[in-house]
Amino acid sequence: MAAIYDQLASIYDAWSQADPADSDSVEFYKKLGQSEQGIIVELGVGTGRIALELAVSGKNIIGIDISDNMLGICQDKARELGVSDRIHLITNDIREFDLPEPADLIYLPFRTVGHLLNQNDRLKLFRSVYRNLNVGGRFVFDHYMFSEHWAKSNERKQRLMCVIPCENKKFIYVHDIYLYDYENQIMDCRIIVENVDEVGLVTLKRYIAFSFSWVTIAQIQELINEVGFEVDDMLGEFNGNKWTEQSENQIWVLRKTKK
Structure with missing residues (x-):
């Protein structure tokens, strides 16, 4: 995964901001961090879209990511x-x-848990988070509610995500192009990056591919029970609405209540 995001780093901000959930997600985690008086950690900090806003507001924050290129951009922004x-x-795998x-x-924003493709890797993440929290500390993360209808309607279609001047x-x-393995809950994402000159000719075309998983409520609950977290809250939208079966997101607020 480090190599993938090293390749994506230069276009990551524009690419991620094209996602309809981006602005609401960023605002949710900003408010979450601003309300915390203790030690704050962002997993998958990337280029620092959330962490830097918290730092500007006066918070001290630790950011962990596996990509040196993403962290380099974050550090440059912090300096500016x-x-x-x-x-x-910190350059590190969020599983360990x-x-x-x-x-x-400790928060893990913007569906990053989907980069962990199986329950074993997700369990490693949960255990690492639990080990690194104070008693009473919170672990907050989100993912989408998988829609098979949306997947089948958009599978194999080339979708223009953004144009960067x-x-x-x-x-x-x-x-982006998405391919789905429904049985194993895996989406293969193909990102096509085209450099276009002033007369409209493609001067460079490259492909970046990675796999991404979706997780069910039952799978998350299994991890919670195994590790020992308590569920403080479960939201369905970044505006604070509670989760229902019609929700498009699953936003978990977990708490460590004992050692």
């Missing part, structure tokens, strides 16, 4: 914003990490 002293970045001291809030009237076009 004058908050390098409030954000500590250890903090210098326990945290009070460059110098000298040049552009970068980013497209």
Whole structure:
């Protein structure tokens, strides 16, 4: 996964902002972090879209990511914003990490749990988070509610995600294509990145591919029971609405209540 996001780093912000859930998700985690008085950790911090806003608001935050290129962009942004002293970045796999001291809030935003393709890897994540939380600390993460209807309607279709303006009237076009393995709950994502010159000719075309999983409520509940978390809340939307069977998202607020 490090190699994938090293390739995506330069286009990541524009690509992710094309997702309809992006702005609501970012706002949700910003409010979550701003309300926390203790140690805050963002897993999958990437280019720092959430963490840097928290740092600007005065919070100290630890960010963990597996991609050096993504963290490099985050560090450059922190320097430009004058908050390098409030954000500590660590290159690490989120399945196996250890903090210098326990945290009070660990969050994993923007469906990043989907990069863990099986229950064993997700269990490693949950155990690492639990181990690194103070008693009373929270673990907050989200994922979408998988829609087979949406998947079958959009499978194998090339979707234009964003157009990135460059110098000298040049552009970068980013497209996604999704392929589904319904039995194993795996989506194979093919990202097509095209550099287009000022007269409309494609001067460079590259493909970036990765696999992504969707998880069910029952699978998350299994992990909660295995590790020992308590469910503080379960939301269905980033505006704070409770989860229902019609919800498009599953947003979990878990708490460590004992050692």
